[in-house]
Amino acid sequence: AAGVIQSPRHLIKEKRETATLKCYPIPRHDTVYWYQQGPGQDPQFLISFYEKMQSDKGSIPDRFSAQQFSDYHSELNMSSLELGDSALYFCASSLGGGLGETQYFGPGTRLLVL
């Protein structure tokens, strides 16, 4: 079965640079979520989209922005990168964003900021 696809899988950037992470949800899934997992930490919710509209926002820095496109893929844009942004970024998708919907996670993008 098709899974969530994330690209790139690994990314190395310098401080103050910009990064763009891409997420392709499972076919027919209309909801996308982004999570950040720091080293040795649990995943933290950043932002979600349902039918191309932002549906919820968590602890996402103002330097980050995201959107969901007409084909339901999503991009997380990160500017003015800081050392603390080094983390594993997960995208998850679900069919509908309603109560208790199961979220299926991608393999993650590992971002290293030097």
Place this chain on the structure above:
Amino acid sequence: AQSVTQLGSHVSVSEGALVLLRCNYSSSVPPYLFWYVQYPNQGLQLLLKYTSAATLVKGINGFEAEFKKSETSFHLTKPSAHMSDAAEYFCAVSRYTGTASKLTFGTGTRLQVTL
């Protein structure tokens, strides 16, 4: 606010022994609870999900979890550990904000399986 607490950041068991990973939840409404597993350098894989249909939930790879309202617990068990079970396990609760559901994770339990 809904949250989960995982007791024990590291658990070590012998191959063939019972696996018990503890998760307690806090919720003012019936919760939707999940267990995810994360193998080294990989993403999160869904093990099982509680939706109030049954208190004993069976998942993949021989894992199961029992929802106990009286104890506010959702512990994960497996009768016989295998070396391939070594991974990080996260308990999570789904919180619905009216427009979307988001997962709040516990701090994780690293399972080590020894010979």
